[in-house]
Amino acid sequence: MSYIDLAIDRSRSTLMIMGVLVLAGLISRSLLPIANDPHIVLPYFYIGIPHEGISPEDSERLLIQPMEIELRKIEGLKEINATASEGYATIFVEFEPSVDLNAALMDVREAVDRGKSEIPTTAEEPVVRELDVDDFPLIQINLLSAGASERQIYETALSLRDDIESIPSVLSADIRGDREEVLEVIIDPQALEAYQISSESLVSILQRNNRLIPAGSVDTGQGRFSVKVPSVVESASDIMDLPVQVSGDSVVTLSDVATIRRTFKDRTSHARFNGVETMTIEVKKRVDANVIDTSEAVLKVVDEATAGLPSTIRVVPSQNTAEFAQVQVTELQGNIMTALALVMVIVVAAMGFRSGVIVGLGIPVSLLFSIIIIYQLGYTFNFMVMFGMLLGLGMLIDGAIVVTEYADRKMSEGMDHREAYAEAVKRMFWPVTASTATTLAAFLPLIFWPGISGQFMRYLPVTVFTVLTGSLIYALLFGPVLGSIFGKPTVHSAADQKTMEELDHGDPTQLQTITGAYARMMAWITGHPLTTVGTIFTLLFCVFWSYGKFGAGMVFFNDSDPQFISLSVSGRGNFSESEVNDLVLEVERQVLQVADIRSVNTRTILPGSGSGGGRSGGAVNDRIGSIFLELVPEWDRDRDGFAVVRELRERTGNFAGIKVEVSAMEQGPPVGKPVQIELRSRHRELLEPAMLRIHEYMETLPELIDIDDTRALPSIEWRMQVDRAQAALFDADVQAAGVALQLVTNGVKVAEYRPDGADDAVDIRARFPIQDRGIRAMDDCASVRVRGKSP
Structure with a gap:
């Protein structure tokens, strides 16, 4: 007994299995995350090393080169690209596509940890992260001021950010257009001179009085007690009362020579929304999160959090990519439903209602079977998956039509409907299987397409594979079982019955129908094989020649109307x-x-x-x-x-x-600019003239636009030369001169403290008043008292 006889004999169990598959498909569809584009794992890692005030030359020599030495030791490394700029070093590490990226990330972090011991201790903690195509924000929340202060906007943005990040499907919410908080110690240079206090000693006092001191514990024999030395700055008042000089019985505190205020760092960027200054929260979703559901959750949290805000603060969402995803999904699902309806109409018109319904049910069953596999593979429901379904829609009922048509023929000859469908499966098993296999073979190479493009395009052949596999199962199992229960022979007219008899036992070329015309054409083609083959190759050559001569060329991924x-x-x-x-x-x-x-x-x-x-x-x-x-x-x-x-x-x-x-x-996989030229030389001075x-x-080429290069940025740089011998006469050195110079520029970072309600530590910076800062003040910074002596 073959499997189809067993399935028909136990038709209830077979249909129950089909019902379970349909139910599982519907559940999988409801759980399947919706995304704009397929998720791609990029073999790139980003390393950022901030260092305040460092020059590009020093950034390359002191930050990048030590890191490159450690990174080159990693196996599977393909390429390292680094950029040195003022105040920052950026390194991009690319691995071979075959490398396990989780292990590669660990290797990169270990290499960075080893490299940290070779870079200046004044550098900030390096940032290591994996590059991801999902870094594009899902939605942006703009906070606009209608009379509110910057601090009010900032505190509202912090609170709203925390609420948004509490959503499980949200990866991060980053604030743009804000400024970091800072506790500024504004030093009065005249007061320093009056009290004969050097700037270096003042900075040193601030640094030494904000340290965690582990004092230990004392064992008295009757108990063990911990000893605590409160030495960490917890508020601005703790700094104001610090003694900076003692003369006899008088004590000079920091408040005598400086003022302290909690403010923001100097602005280095602006953010605007529709021309109005704003603070923007960029929300990014997790990889496996549903775009539409996450967007709705974010908007709900924003509405709840901003309900009690004053009228001086407006909150406006923008750049909501979920709207684009919703439209895309709706349109493609509508196209699928339209195609399904058209196919059903044609099948019912050609085969009759009963046979047409049996064939047409293969469409939803095959699509839902495909969705089950896609969900189990961890894919998202994106436009590549939907396009694959749309592509497979026109091919998935071919097998069911062949089996149902043959069974209908057998039933017209008087065979029982159960026996007819069993015979149809046995007779058409290999033709239907071979037909589906040849179709799948055309898509098989796309599954093994390597690289980033392969990851992007793989969704299409995988979807077609699963859809056609589901259609094969339906055509050879579920469809025949349904036919064995509900199938009835189609009532044919006398003319149709005569045509079928002539097809089976007569000469089809004698028929005066479309079938007869087709038979006569095939008879002529098979009787003139050389002419047929020659014509085919001639037409094939003409097609390729015409496309090469008159075609619009080739593109990797077609441009769509941008949103x-x-x-x-x-x-x-x-x-x-x-x-x-x-x-x-x-x-x-x-x-x-x-x-x-x-x-x-x-x-x-x-x-x-x-x-x-x-x-x-x-x-x-x-x-x-x-x-x-x-x-x-x-x-x-x-x-x-x-x-x-x-x-x-x-x-x-x-x-x-x-x-x-x-x-x-x-649209499509990320490729950046299509033309990139790299120049390499052991002699750096030869690169820029060649690049220019x-x-x-x-x-000069009109076909190229938006050309840029990596030449060093032209800029003016001020340099202060320290005469070490002359400085030594006044008990000074390069460190003292550097501190004096920082006081008239960005200030000296003397410590950090964490005030109540703050998520991050706040810098404590000492600097001169604004009237004593800038280029003109640099000429006078050399006269600042150092270590008790004035030059």
Whole structure:
């Protein structure tokens, strides 16, 4: 007894199994995370090393080179790209695709830990993280001020961030446009001179009086007691009462020579929403999180958290990618349902209602079977999966049609419906299996496509495989069982019955029907094999020749109408924070005049502020601003997104001193700029002239746009030369001169403290008043008293 006889004899059990599969498919669909794009694991790791005030040359020599020595010891390493900039060192590590990335991440962290012992102790803790395509924010929450102070906005943003990060599906919520808190000790240089206190000794006192002292414990014989020395700064008043000098019975405290205030660090960036200053919370989801559900949860938390806010603070969400995902899923699911309905209509019209329904049920069963496998594989429900389902939809009922048609023929000949479907499966098992296998064989190589592109495209063949596998199971198992229960022979007219008899026992070329015309054509083709083969090869050659001659060329991934557009503003030079803001603001004003834009999020970046930059093929960090646009939905505008891109390029292409790159958000796997040229030489001085010549040549090519390079940024640098011998006469050294110089620039970080209600430690920085800072004050910093002597 074959399996089909057993299945038909136990039809209730077979149908129960099919019902369980359908139920499991529906549950899997409800649990399947929805995403815009397939999740791709990138073999890249990012290492960022902040070091305040370090020059690009020192960053390369003291930060990057020691780390590179340790990173090169890792097995499976493919390439290291590093960028040294003012205040920051950035290293991107690429591994071979075959390497276990979890083990690679551990190796990178261990290498960084070893390298930390070789870099200056003044450097901050290195940041190590794995690059992920899901780093793109899911949604942005903008906090706008309508009369509220910066601190009110900041505290509201912190509270809202904590509420959002409490959502299980949220990976992180990062605040942009804010400034770090700092406890500033504003030193009066005249008071220092009056009390004859050196700046270096004052800084040293502040550092020594904010240390955790483990005093230990005392055993008295009647008990053991711990001893505590309260020595850590807990509030601003603890610093104000610190003694800085003792003369006889009089004690000079810090409050006598300085004022203390809790404020924010100097601004290095701005964030704006639709031209208004804002603090923005960028929300990122976890890899396995549902885009739509996570977005709804975030918006719900925002509504609840902001219900009691004062009217001086407005909260506006923007850049909600879940809306785009919802539209995409709805449209593709609608296309699938439309295709299903059309297929059902055609099948029912051609085979009759009863047979058509038996065949048509294979569509939902196969799709739900596919969803079960996709869910078990850990895939998301994205457009590649839906496209695979749509592609397989036209092929999945072929086997069911063949089996049902043959069984219908047998029933018309008088065979019992149970026997007819069993005979149909036995007779058509190998033809149907071979037909499905040949189709699957065409998609099999795509599953083994290597690299990042392979990860992205793999969703398509896997989906087609699962859909067609489900259709094969239905065609050879569930469909025949249904037919054995509900199937009845189709009532044929006398003419149809005569045609079938002639097909079985007569000459089909004599039929005066479409079938007869097809039979006569095949008879002629098989009778002239050389002519047929020659014609086929001629047509094949003409197709390839015509495409090469008149075709539009080839693209890796077709461009779709963009919903999001980004602008990158770059400039080279010694820009101040206000100059950067003004330059980006000019670009923003032009952008706001363009129609069909729903929201505009702008961020300025001060070069050398230690932002580190992002990955852009190794390009140098000369970016001074970025603008991210969300267009109104395509059904609400009269032009496509590419027309908006062209208008933006026309409006922003003629700014003096800056360069604006306009790019639409790309679909498909991340590839960056399509053309990248790397130059290598043991002699660094030879690289920049060669790079300049290549850059100038590429600028002459009209096909290329948005060209950049990694040449060093042109800038003016001030250097203070310390005469060590002369400094020694006044009991001074380079350290003392450095402290004096820092007091007139960014200030000296003397300690940290953690106030109540703060999540992170707050820096304590000593510096001179604003009127005693800047370039002019640098000439006078040498006269600052050092170690009790004035030069």
